[in-house]
Amino acid sequence: MATRIRPSSKRCAVIGGSGFLGRHLVEKLLEKGYTVTVFDIRQSYELPGVAFHVGDLCDKQALLTALQDVSLVFHCASPAPASDDRALFQKVNVDGTRIVIQACQERGVQKLVLTSSASVVFEGTDIKDGKEELPYAKKPIDYYTETKIQQEKLVLEACDKDKGFLTVAIRPHGIFGPQDPQLVPILVDTARRGKMKFIIGDGSNLVDFTFVENVVHGHILAAEHLKPDSPLCGKAYHITNDEPVRFWDFMSQVLVGLGYDAPRYHLPYQLVYGIALLLWLVALLLRPLVRIKPTFTPMRVALAGTHHYYSCARAKEDMGYRPPVSLKEGITRTVESYPHLRKGV
Numbered sequence: 279m280a281t282r283i284r285p286s287s288k289r290c291a292v293i294g295g296s297g298f299l300g301r302h303l304v305e306k307l308l309e310k311g312y313t314v315t316v317f318d319i320r321q322s323y324e325l326p327g328v329a330f331h332v333g334d335l336c337d338k339q340a341l342l343t344a345l346q347d348v349s350l351v352f353h354c355a356s357p358a359p360a361s362d363d364r365a366l367f368q369k370v371n372v373d374g375t376r377i378v379i380q381a382c383q384e385r386g387v388q389k390l391v392l393t394s395s396a397s398v399v400f401e402g403t404d405i406k407d408g409k410e411e412l413p414y415a416k417k418p419i420d421y422y423t424e425t426k427i428q429q430e431k432l433v434l435e436a437c438d439k440d441k442g443f444l445t446v447a448i449r450p451h452g453i454f455g456p457q458d459p460q461l462v463p464i465l466v467d468t469a470r471r472g473k474m475k476f477i478i479g480d481g482s483n484l485v486d487f488t489f490v491e492n493v494v495h496g497h498i499l500a501a502e503h504l505k506p507d508s509p510l511c512g513k514a515y516h517i518t519n520d521e522p523v524r525f526w527d528f529m530s531q532v533l534v535g536l537g538y539d540a541p542r543y544h545l546p547y548q549l550v551y552g553i554a555l556l557l558w559l560v561a562l563l564l565r566p567l568v569r570i571k572p573t574f575t576p577m578r579v580a581l582a583g584t585h586h587y588y589s590c591a592r593a594k595e596d597m598g599y600r601p602p603v604s605l606k607e608g609i610t611r612t613v614e615s616y617p618h619l620r621k622g623v
C-alpha cells in the first residue's frame with residue numbers, strides 16, 4: 279500500500295506574498311529556514327530560493343499547483359481597502375477564501391494562518407483595550423470590513439482537528455513600516471495637497487499602530503504554536519504594538535519626520551464625519567459617470583476621531599507574543615525608508 283509522505287512542516291506558501299505584509303513575512307520565513315512559495319496576482323520582487331506562482335486565488339487549479347507539498351499556508355491577500363469595490367471584495371475575500379480553504383484541504387495542507395483585521399469589530403464607536411470576545415461589527419463601516427468579517431468566520435469555522443486541518447486568524451491593527459503602500463503614502467499625498475492642517479475631534483483619541491515586523495512575528499508564532507492540542511485552533515488573535523498612541527501624535531511624528539508641518543486646527547468630529555458620509559454618497563451616485571475617490575472617507579474619519587486599541591493579552595498568554603520592535607523605533611525606521619516622500623523631494 280502506498281504511504282502518503284507528509285510534506286515538511288517548514289514548507290510553506292504565502293498567498294499575497296507580493297504585498298507589503300506578505301513580503302516582510304516571506305523575508306522572515308526564509309531567515310528562519312522555511313522553504314517559501316509565493317502565490318499572488320503579481321510578482322513585485324525576486325528573492326533567491328522563493329518560488330513565485332502568479333495567479334488569482336479564485337482560480338482553484340492554479341492554487342492546487344502552487345500548494346503541492348506545502349504543509350503551512352499564510353493567507354494575506356486582499357484587494358486594497360481604498361479600492362472600495364464591493365464586488366471585488368466579495369469575489370476575493372469571501373468566495374476566494376472559500377476556494378483557498380478547499381485547495382488547502384485537497385492538498386493535505388495541515389495549517390492555515392489567515393491575516394484578518396482588528397477592524398472586524400469596529401463600527402465607528404470607541405473601542406478601548408478591546409478583547410477578541412467583542413462581537414463582530416453588526417454594521418461594518420465599509421465593504422472591505424464587511425468581507426473581512428465573512429472571511430475570518432469561514433477560516434475559523436473550517437478548523438477541524440479530526441481531519442488534521444488547523445486554522446487560526448491574526449488580527450493586526452494599523453500596520454505601518456517600510457514599503458507600506460497605503461498609510462504613509464496617503465498621509466503624505468494628503469499633506470502635499472494642503473489637507474493635513476486639521477485635527478479631527480479633540481485629538482486625544484488613542485489607537486494602535488503596529489510595526490510590520492511585529493505583525494510578522496505574530497504570524498510565525500501562531501503557525502508554530504498551532505497544534506491539535508493547543509488553544510489556538512479556530513481562534514482569532516489581536517496582534518498590536520501594545521503601545522496605544524494618540525492618533526494625531528502618531529500622524530504628526532511621521533509628518534514632521536518627513537519635513538511636513540503637524541496638523542494644528544481642530545474640527546468637530548461629527549461635522550467631518552457627516553461631510554465624509556455625504557461625499558461618499560455623492561461618489562456612489564456619480565460612479566456610473568465618473569469615479570471620484572474622496573480622501574476623507576467615513577472609515578478614515580472614524581478611525582481618525584475615535585479610540586480603537588486592542589488587548590493582545592490572548593496572544594501573550596497562548597503563544598508568548600511580545601512585540602519585538604517599539605513604536606519609537608518603528609516610526610524612525612519607517613520615516614528613514616521613505617526618502618522620496620520627504621518635503622521638497
Ligand SMILES: NC(=O)c1ccc[n+]([C@@H]2O[C@H](COP(=O)([O-])OP(=O)(O)OC[C@H]3O[C@@H](n4cnc5c(N)ncnc54)[C@H](O)[C@@H]3O)[C@@H](O)[C@H]2O)c1
Nearest residue numbers: 294296297298299318319334335354355356393395452453
Ligand atoms: N495594512 C494594514 O494596515 C492591515 C491591517 C490589518 C489587516 N490587514 C490585512 O493584511 C493583509 C495584507 O495587507 P497589506 O497591507 O500587505 O496589503 P497589500 O495590498 O500590500 O497586499 C495584498 C496582496 O494581495 C494580493 N492579491 C490581491 N488580490 C489577489 C488575488 N485575487 N489573488 C492573489 N493575490 C491577490 C495583491 O496583489 C497584494 O500583493 C490583508 O489581508 C489585509 O486585509 C492589513
Ligand SMILES: CC(C)CCC[C@@H](C)[C@H]1CC[C@H]2C3=C(CC[C@]12C)[C@@]1(C)CC[C@H](O)[C@@H](C(=O)O)[C@@H]1CC3
Nearest residue numbers: 359395396397450451452453461464465468578582
Ligand atoms: C486622511 C487622514 C484623515 C488619514 C490618513 C492616514 C490614513 C490613510 C490611515 C490612518 C489609519 C489607517 C488604517 C487603515 C488604512 C489607512 C489609514 C486609514 C486600515 C483601514 C487598513 C485596513 C486594515 O485592516 C485596518 C486595520 O484594522 O488595521 C486599518 C486601520 C488603520
